[in-house]
Amino acid sequence: MAEVENSLAELRQTFRSGRTRSVAWRKTQLRALLDLIRDKEDLIFEALYQDLGKHPVEAYRDEVGVVKKSATHALSNVEKWMAPKKGDLPLVFFPAKVEVLPEPLGVVLIFGSWNFPFDVTLDPLIGAISAGNAVVIKPSEHAPASSAFLAKTLPIYLDDSAIKVIEGEAGVSEQLLQHKWDKIFFTGSPRVGRLVMTAAAEHLTPVTLELGGKCPVILDSLSNPSDAKVAVKRIIGGKWGACSGQACIGVDYVLVEDKFKSNLIELLKKTIKKFYGENPINSKSIARIVNKQQFERLRNLLQDPLVSASIVHGGSLDEEKLLIEPTILLNPPLDADIMTEEIFGPLLPIITLDNIKESIDFINSRPKPLAIYAFTKDGTFKRQILAETSSGSVTFNDILVQFVCDSLPFGGVGQSGFGRYHGKYSFDNFSHEKAVMQRSFFLELEPRYPPWNDFKLKFIRLAYNFDYLGILLALMGLKR
Known part of the structure; x- marks a missing residue:
């Protein structure tokens, strides 16, 4: 419990500092993850063989190669994903401008799975990093060699004040779920997914559940x-x-x-x-x-x-x-x-x-x-x-x-889960799209204010129906 408390305190301090929001930090972490995959490929193969008996070809196809591809894709696109998106405004709001600004959620928790302990742990991490979050990873205890590798190696390559790995049995997961997070990402069974969702509800924490099903x-x-x-x-x-x-x-x-x-x-x-x-x-x-x-x-x-x-x-x-x-x-x-x-x-x-x-x-x-x-x-x-x-x-x-x-x-959908990731969808999963409007002090429309009268009701009807000609005629005191 002390380790969890100390880790969370450091992560929150790091996130509040604003360091994880910069494009430089995000790209540095993604490059470091690619370096890890390149440098430690043989050790990853060994861990996957110990945990699941996976052949190196299967391990590369389903885990190492997928993570490498995902991180490379994010590295090439993260600046574009971060950029504010301009929005269209009805003429009635003139003069003004609007945009949608992606911002990181904060400190997020990612539960890895044992069947794909690298891909299903690091792929969500790529999305969380790309979106500028601080992260706790809880690898599955059922893949102990892979969990130990991540706990030992990630802090060497990635920013340990912003990205932490916490190992442990089910009791550690329960401790983690007692805390308030800005997002929880869980991959596993529907039974455990219900427990995660119940715990998250205590703090109104949004969750992504990847649960599977009979395909x-x-x-x-x-x-x-x-x-x-x-x-x-x-x-x-x-x-x-x-x-x-x-x-x-x-x-x-x-x-x-x-x-x-x-x-x-x-x-x-x-x-x-x-x-x-x-x-x-x-x-x-x-x-x-x-x-x-x-x-x-x-x-x-x-x-x-x-x-x-x-x-x-x-x-x-x-x-x-x-x-x-x-x-x-x-x-x-x-x-x-x-x-x-x-x-x-x-x-x-x-x-x-x-x-x-x-x-x-x-x-x-x-x-x-x-x-x-x-x-x-x-x-x-x-x-x-x-x-x-x-x-x-x-x-x-x-x-x-x-x-x-x-x-x-x-x-998934229904019992197979909810929320989505991969590529830009991973970035979106760990981001909040903040609506931003900027207006001018020029051109005040008095019909929006009391005292009310029939003219103001007519004007507001026209405005909500986007009848620009009608608005102009109403302001001029003319009829069609």
């Missing part, structure tokens, strides 16, 4: 062999290739017409073998489950007899290595935990439908997902999906790629 794949057709191969590769990449399914925007389940199920399963099996070999448990290209608690949770999902009976591929587990083989299930019970809870692991249910158009009703009968993935060439069906479903994002004919696109906002 479906709508697979329209497998009739074209070439398209089918590409779709299956992307489904596998979006399920087992992203932290072994431990990703909030990873594939949770697949919806496909019943007549295509056999073809889909065979293609999945063939491609899994190509990607991960005969025994995926021994593959170096698949991440492990983060800890025993999560491993047990996933094992329990499979222990339901009706669920285990639906396994058509995989199902092997190695408790010592915390590895689970890519597992495919065909039509598990829809009321089973595997279909009502976010799986967050390498288990892939396939749900068959008589007609793929039924997928819209299926998705709408469940909480709003963070992402919907739809493989289809049918333009009418695409428009139907966009118009009749609600989700944080929709991606057609690919998976996960929307996450690394800086020009798109990333965030």
Whole structure:
């Protein structure tokens, strides 16, 4: 508690000094972050392997490369983002000028996640720095090697009086939430998100919650062999290739017409073998489950007899290595935990439908997902999906790629969270757009003041309707 109090006091003093508001400070921190990524890449790879068993290629693709790209993008654009935006004024306000001035919120708190402990911690930090805030980062205790690396290394590269890392178990997070912040950014489960939101409400602190959800794949057709191969590769990449399914925007389940199920399963099996070999448990290209608690949770999902009976591929587990083989299930019970809870692991249910158009009703009968993935060439069906479903994002004919696109906002809706970030949206997330109006002492409009009369009412009606000719005639005492 003493560490938290002292850190907060220093951060508030730093922010009040105004140092973090300058473009020079913001750019210096972004360059320093890029230096850190460049200098310590091998150590980051090592930490990610220790925490999650991620291969360096996966670690660079999903974490190091994404942070580098994001910081470079922010560095190139931060001056433009900071610039006041001129606004238009109705003639009735003449002479005056207006602008919208982005200003930093103050001292903000960022909770990192364990599944992407560098990207999902440092990407929000890039937005907070770009916006000129002082920051506390609380890395996830479930990725201890990554947390220790951030705690040790960030103070060396970044301004330690304005950006601090506080490690600890859940009790430390609870202590942090007892304090007043100017913004809280949280990535994690809906259960913990509710606790964060409840604590923030005590101080009326605004929050961004990135919570995930059961992200479906709508697979329209497998009739074209070439398209089918590409779709299956992307489904596998979006399920087992992203932290072994431990990703909030990873594939949770697949919806496909019943007549295509056999073809889909065979293609999945063939491609899994190509990607991960005969025994995926021994593959170096698949991440492990983060800890025993999560491993047990996933094992329990499979222990339901009706669920285990639906396994058509995989199902092997190695408790010592915390590895689970890519597992495919065909039509598990829809009321089973595997279909009502976010799986967050390498288990892939396939749900068959008589007609793929039924997928819209299926998705709408469940909480709003963070992402919907739809493989289809049918333009009418695409428009139907966009118009009749609600989700944080929709991606057609690919998976996960929307996450690394800086020009798109990333965030959820409903139970999958709220608030958005990435690129300029990260800057906006940690900024307040302050409205500024400047008027002249010249040209006073007396109808705005009492005593009231019919003429003043008429004048105000015209002003609010922006009837400039009517205003001019009224001032001249003339009628149309």
